Structure formats: C-alpha cells, structure tokens
Amino acid sequence: MSSAINDLLDKIFVNTLKSTVFIDRDVLRPEYIPDELPHREEQIAKLGSILAPSLKGSKPSNVFIYGLTGTGKTAVTKYVLKRLHSKSLELGVDIVTCYVNTRQDDTTYRVIVKLAECVGLRLPFTGISTAEAYRRFLKVLDSRSSIMIAVLDEIDFLIKRSGDEILYRLTRSSDELTNSKIAIIGITNDLKLVEDLDPRVRSSLGEVELVFPPYNAVQLEDILTRRAKIAFKPGAIDKSVISLCAALAAREHGDARRALDLLRVAGEIAEREGSEKVLIEHVYKALREIEVDRASEVISTMPLHSKLVLLAILNLTKTSNGKTTTGEVYTHYKSLCSKIGIESVTQRRVSDILSELDMTGIITARVISRGRYGKTRVISLAVPEDVVVKALSEDPYVSQLLSGNR
DNA sequence: CGTCCACAGGAATGACGGGCGG
DNA sequence: CCGCCCGTCATTCCTGTGGACG
Structure with missing residues (x-):
C-alpha cells in the first residue's frame, strides 16, 4: 500500500x-425537519386546525394535500404531527401518528405492515394474506382505543401500483372499528390523480384539501x-x-x-x-x-433487460439527431440480445420498460401520432450520454457490448 | 371523411424465488 | 418440511387511437 x-x-x-x-451539514439534508417553516404558516395553521379535534377524541377530517415536489408538504405534515403528538402526551390522549411513504411501500400489503408497526404490531414481510394482515391490524388498533392519523405520502405511487382499494377500506374503517378511528392524510404531487379515483374514495378522502404552491x-x-x-x-x-x-x-x-x-x-x-x-x-x-x-x-440497479433497452436507445440516439422510436429500439434491442446470446423479451414488455425509464427520468418519451405511419413514442435521453455510458459499463454483460462503440 | 398504421397500454395469467405459519 | 402467499418479471391476447394518406 x-x-x-x-x-x-x-x-x-x-x-x-x-x-x-x-458546522452542521445535516441541516441541509432533505429528511431534516427545521424548527421553523417559513412561508408555510398558512398551511401549518390550516392543517393544525383540521387535526385539532383529535385532541378532544374525535376523528379529524381526512385531508388531501397537493403540491409539487419540494414545496414542503412532507415537512409541514411531519412538523404538525410532531407538535400534535407532544400535545397529546401532555393531555393524555392516545393519538397514533403514522407516516408511510408509498413510494417505498407501494403495495397494499406493505402499507398495512407499516400501519401495524405504528400500533406496535409486527407482521411478517410475507407469508400471510393481505386480508389477514388487515384484520390483525384493525384488531390491535381497536384494542387500543385511540385515534390514528395515517399519512400516506406520495400516494400516487400506491394508487398506480395497487389501486385505491386500501384507501376505500381505510376510509370506511369506522364500520369495523368500535373504539378507534382512523384519519387519513393523503399527500400527492400529481394533481390529476383525483380524477381516476373511485368517487366514493374521492369524496371521503377529499373532505378537506390543502394546496401547497411552489x-x-x-x-x-x-x-x-x-x-x-x-x-x-x-x-x-x-x-x-x-x-x-x-x-x-x-x-x-x-x-x-x-x-x-x-x-x-x-x-x-x-x-x-x-x-x-x-x-x-x-x-x-x-x-x-x-x-x-x-x-x-438508478441505472446500476436496473435489471439486465432494462439496461439493454437503454443501451439500444443510447446507440440509436447517437445517429439520428438524438431521437428514436419504440420500433427502432425494439429491433436494435433484439440484435443486442442475440449478440450476447440471451433471449429477448416481448415488445409489450419493452413498452413497459420504456415507461419505467421515462418515469425515472433517464429518458424522455412522448407518445405522438405520425398519422398514416402509426402511433409511437418519440424517445430521447434525458441525461448526458457519457453518464449513461459510465453507469452501463459497470455491468459485465452490457460492457461487452459497450466496448467498440465507445 | 373514413381507413389503417404502429404502436400504447389494459387484463389475465403464469413462472419463480423468498419467507412465514403450522 | 410443506403449503401458502407475497412481489417481480414476463407472456399472451387484447382493445384503443391521432392523424396523414387515399
């Protein structure tokens, strides 16, 4: 050495x-909750007054919070909940606050596991049915006679992946609970989200709406x-x-x-x-x-086929002024697969992979219609080429294909 | 003004590994 | 240890569609 x-x-x-x-760099990290949240006084006051009834033992209204990323939705919510919680201890009221980020826990089951954890119930990661997990959770919650305030952050991910069934059940949970109550705070940055929500869920979840402007x-x-x-x-x-x-x-x-x-x-x-x-x-x-x-x-943790699709896009955008289409990508992707001797996936799957890449922001894909010549996605890289090359070259399979055109 | 391309994207289904209850 | 249920990746089959072409 x-x-x-x-x-x-x-x-x-x-x-x-x-x-x-x-002096203290952690203050600048996203998870840090400051003691003061400037320019959000209005939202804090409103959320506070919505949740206040819980201190008297009644269920607060469900809340829907909208706002683009980084507008303080999460910070404000956590801040208010923290204050509410300490107030509840002071007054001796049992309020359970639970924060779930549904970007990480984007299935019905995992959300229930998280909620259960907040009332002190450990559920297995897997092994029991969702219905069973839900039943156990309700039983424990009810035995505590408390008010639960469940925050479902980035709720659009949950709905996109697992539908709104859990929301429906949670909003109707009072039917199944005798001693406890659940209030839901849904946070989203997708303003269109509400449209494709079950109307019953929409009305009960959107009892109160709170908007966070940028x-x-x-x-x-x-x-x-x-x-x-x-x-x-x-x-x-x-x-x-x-x-x-x-x-x-x-x-x-x-x-x-x-x-x-x-x-x-x-x-x-x-x-x-x-x-x-x-x-x-x-x-x-x-x-x-x-x-x-x-x-x-993002790239290094992608599965092999996603990387190959990305490589295909990389190669194609190099020639034809930075843009390509689904059909081209698929053909090129298939030839890449045969070069390293692995089976290719179907076009349907590639279509989904493209959507995934688009969502992560690695590529930009817009569906357009070329009239007589069909409907397709126009795809371009959303990050610099060399960044993609560098990340892809870390994969042993992909790097064989990379050498030579570098 | 209808047709029809080249896909988008929904629904149903299955294979498979992980992990728990019993 | 088995059986069950989970999430993930993938396939098959399918219906839907914007707009240039004829």
Whole structure:
C-alpha cells in the first residue's frame, strides 16, 4: 500500500472531521425537519386546525394535500404531527401518528405492515394474506382505543401500483372499528390523480384539501439563507452563492429540496477542494454531480433487460439527431440480445420498460401520432450520454457490448 | 371523411424465488 | 418440511387511437 494513498485518505478523514465550511451539514439534508417553516404558516395553521379535534377524541377530517415536489408538504405534515403528538402526551390522549411513504411501500400489503408497526404490531414481510394482515391490524388498533392519523405520502405511487382499494377500506374503517378511528392524510404531487379515483374514495378522502404552491425565488432564498446560517461557518458562504442556488431551483418549479441539495453538495465540493468558501463554480459542479449520481444510482440497479433497452436507445440516439422510436429500439434491442446470446423479451414488455425509464427520468418519451405511419413514442435521453455510458459499463454483460462503440 | 398504421397500454395469467405459519 | 402467499418479471391476447394518406 503506497503511502501516497494513505496520506490522501488521512487528509480526507481529517477534512471531514474538521470541516472547512460546515458546522452542521445535516441541516441541509432533505429528511431534516427545521424548527421553523417559513412561508408555510398558512398551511401549518390550516392543517393544525383540521387535526385539532383529535385532541378532544374525535376523528379529524381526512385531508388531501397537493403540491409539487419540494414545496414542503412532507415537512409541514411531519412538523404538525410532531407538535400534535407532544400535545397529546401532555393531555393524555392516545393519538397514533403514522407516516408511510408509498413510494417505498407501494403495495397494499406493505402499507398495512407499516400501519401495524405504528400500533406496535409486527407482521411478517410475507407469508400471510393481505386480508389477514388487515384484520390483525384493525384488531390491535381497536384494542387500543385511540385515534390514528395515517399519512400516506406520495400516494400516487400506491394508487398506480395497487389501486385505491386500501384507501376505500381505510376510509370506511369506522364500520369495523368500535373504539378507534382512523384519519387519513393523503399527500400527492400529481394533481390529476383525483380524477381516476373511485368517487366514493374521492369524496371521503377529499373532505378537506390543502394546496401547497411552489416557492418563488425570493422565498427560496429566504429559506436557504436561514438554513445556511446554521449549516455553514460564518463567512463560508456568500449571499450571491445562495442566490444562485435559489435561482437555479426556482427555475425547476420552486423545489426547495433541490435547492438545499444543491447547497449541500456545493459545500461538499468546496470542502473536497480544500476551499474555505463555497464559490459559484462549486454550485455549477454540484448541479452536474447531483445529476450524475442520481442517474448512475438508478441505472446500476436496473435489471439486465432494462439496461439493454437503454443501451439500444443510447446507440440509436447517437445517429439520428438524438431521437428514436419504440420500433427502432425494439429491433436494435433484439440484435443486442442475440449478440450476447440471451433471449429477448416481448415488445409489450419493452413498452413497459420504456415507461419505467421515462418515469425515472433517464429518458424522455412522448407518445405522438405520425398519422398514416402509426402511433409511437418519440424517445430521447434525458441525461448526458457519457453518464449513461459510465453507469452501463459497470455491468459485465452490457460492457461487452459497450466496448467498440465507445 | 373514413381507413389503417404502429404502436400504447389494459387484463389475465403464469413462472419463480423468498419467507412465514403450522 | 410443506403449503401458502407475497412481489417481480414476463407472456399472451387484447382493445384503443391521432392523424396523414387515399
């Protein structure tokens, strides 16, 4: 082991311990819930007044919360619930709050497992039927005589994958419960979602609706400034750098999470470079780094066929001005499969894979009609080529195909 | 103004591995 | 250990459709 490497490692460790710019970088992480949520006072007050009846033992209305990503929906909800919970302890009321992110737990079964955990019931990951799991959960909840407030975050994922049956059952759960009650807070960033909801669910879930508008650049800057004050050392970051982060994020529909990420990663880059200040150039580097990280993370965990489809897209978009279609992709994908001697999947499946790639944001696919020449998707890469190549080359099967056209 | 392309995308079904209850 | 049920990937069969072409 060369001492140069050891020196380098040593330097990295020391730098991390004795940060050049940060006091507390965790303040900039998305999971951090600040003590104050500026520009969301109205929503906090409204959500608070909706949930307040639970302190008197009655079931609060179900709530539907809309707002684009990074508009503070989750933060506000968690914040209000936290306060509500401590108030309930003070008053001696049994309120169970449960937060489920249905992007991670996007099946009926897993949601029930999560809800059950909140009332202290451990259910097996698998092995029992959904109906049985639900029954057990209700039994335990009812025996506690409490009010449960269930937050279903990013509820569109749940509905897309598993339908709205669970919502229906939860909203009607009072029929099956005698001592306890369940109130639901549904959070979504998909405004069209409600349309394809069972009307019965729609009316009961949407008893109250709460809208979170995006932050504008000024508000974002304010938020960033407040956080930066706690996160960074005095003088480590200039107003102009914060303004830039705010402006870049405001361009992306006022996403506070992105803005904070940008600030944090810019700080980390500054630190790596041994700089004592976060500079404009660090922000631009951060912008790129975030994109690369996200893409390679997504790509490296994809199944083989998805990678092959992506490779097909990569090759095709290189020639024909960055665009291709489903048919072309499928033909090319099949030839790639035969080259490495594996069986190809059907076109139907590739169609789904394309949708998946589109959803993750790796590609952009728009369905268009070419009239007499049919209806298809126009596909283009949504991330830089070299990022895709780099991520794909990590796969042993795919990398054989990659060498040669690199 | 109807036809018909080239797919989109829904529904039903199955194979398979993981993991639990009994 | 078996049987059951889960989630995931995949297939088969299918109906739906925007708009250029004739």
